[in-house]
Amino acid sequence: MGILEYFRLAIRALKSNKMRTALTMLGISIGVAVTILVVAIGEGATKSVADQVNGMGTNLLTVHQGPREMRLTAAARTAPTQSQNTLTLDDADMVMKLYPDTIAAVAPQVRGSIQIRLFGANATSSVLGTTPSYLAVNNQSVRKGRFFTSMENESNLKVCVLGSTAAENLTGNANADLTGQNISVNRDDYLVVGMLTTKGTGQGGQDPDDVVIIPVSTAMQRVLGVTGISDFSISCVSPELMTLAQQEVTSLLRQRHHLQPPFPQNDDFRVANQTDLLARSESVTKTMTTLLTAVAVISLIVGGIGIMNVMLMSVKERTREIGIRKAIGARSRDILMQFLTEASIISILGGLQGVLLGVVGALLLASFGGWNAIVSPTALVIALVVSASVGIFFGIHPAQKAASMHPIDALRYE
């Protein structure tokens, strides 16, 4: 008997119990759909991370605050200001001045939360105080108008550059051009000199476009009232010099902050490079993918057990039929193949249905949920192969049970 005949027999049997076939298929299709969604989300997340890292500018080092208790002790040691920000503008300036051979640019950054207002519209946004180096260091650009100048920066002027989300919150339009207008930042008027190009993806769920960028000392003195900065970004001269730059910055800051060994335990700051960031994001993505994959595998197993259950039930119900088939000359192998084909058809059809569900689900997630979900053809092929394997794996036991039945016992079965 050829595969085509087994196929015909199986189709006929499946058709004669449509409801049961459909329900069993559903079990598998949910499993496959989940798998496809998971892979899509995983690949989407990986791509987001890659985009982010690419978007951060090349040769980038970032210096962050260290753990809180370190900062407090270090602050108590250096100055009586009680400030929690141990990184200062001077730190950033010194880095720039001392290592011109390794470091191309430094952008100090101070961050905080602000109220912004334009006419009647009110919104909470984040302020970023920095210098004109920010654009180059962070691979950013201005869509309309211009960034503020070094002059404006050093003169502590009240000028700002707006991100698209901040603009949208004020005007309802992300593409609004507010250059030349005054917006109110914490009840103080600031002249909008430029609009930032939309960045889109951000880190840790923050919207990088919900930002108002102003000169760094303006932010520290007028808006936030702090003496230190939050962090600063360093652009190295070349990728090969990043390790050296990292060492130089680290030893300089230890010296400037009067830190004592052991290091790096006693550091009150952290120097991160792109690779670290990437690794960190990737490990988060990996954890998520592992978790979701576990869910997918479990749902496939549940679907498979569903198939096994239904096939066992079907074999029991059709005991007499199996007896008849054997009595008129079916070999054990014929019976085995018949039931195995049934199980495979259920799982392959379920798999196809699941692929459809999964793709639609991924598209929905992408368009409404704001997730980055990528459906790759490889994932679809794998899903189909896996679902067929699930059918064969879980169908083999019931099929063997049917094939090994003794014809007389099967015929006598009531």
Added chain:
Amino acid sequence: MDAKEGLLLRLRDILKIYIMGGQEVRALDGVDLDVNVGEFVSIMGPSGSGKSTMMNMIGCLDVPTSGSYQIDGAEVSDLDDDELASIRNRKIGFVFQGFNLIARTSALENVELPLLYGRQKDRRAAATAALVRVGLGDRLDHTSSELSGGQQQRVAIARAIVSKPRLILADEPTGNISTLQSEEIMQIFQELNDDGVTIVMVTHELDIAKHGKRCVDMRDGKIVDDQPVADRLLAKEMIEELKKPRPTSKQVVAVGA
């Protein structure tokens, strides 16, 4: 091989023991039987005397506990499962006790099955011919639930003859069906037998047994009597008899008026 010319079945000292709740049941207790090509054997006996057990043995569906069974000179106990399946498929047509059609499957597809397992071509044509042969040419697409008892049994016969086996085994083929339908089935068997097909049939009705040429009687797993049928019944005549319009009192009145 001691297969004589024309000897189809040879059973020697066949023993079949079932263990039921620790109790030994001798379903067949030393059966000797020879059946030649072209015979029509009726097997009779009370319920539980081992008729079905013997039929299953002859039909290669079951193996004896001990003893020798040869079909066409081949010792059945020497054959493996696939060879047994092949014998069942090619040499034997089985009509079971009760109607053993596959549910929710058309008559045609039921009849095609042996050909399918025999890997034969032109199944549709052969199956149609077999169904026409048993008088069901107009019921090809009916499933078993859409057929009467007699019709289902005829589909089973069509399935048994479709691969043109040399031996037909029928276990109570006329149980639970009307006299006329029983006679129609006997007619098919007698025609097949006239064409040279060997038939072994189990029945507990003497009127049915008398359609065969030889009658074997069983008791408690043993053959107790084995004789040619003296006053053989011919189904064709019986059917004519049954179909003859018997005048009812109403008709008599009508004629009289």
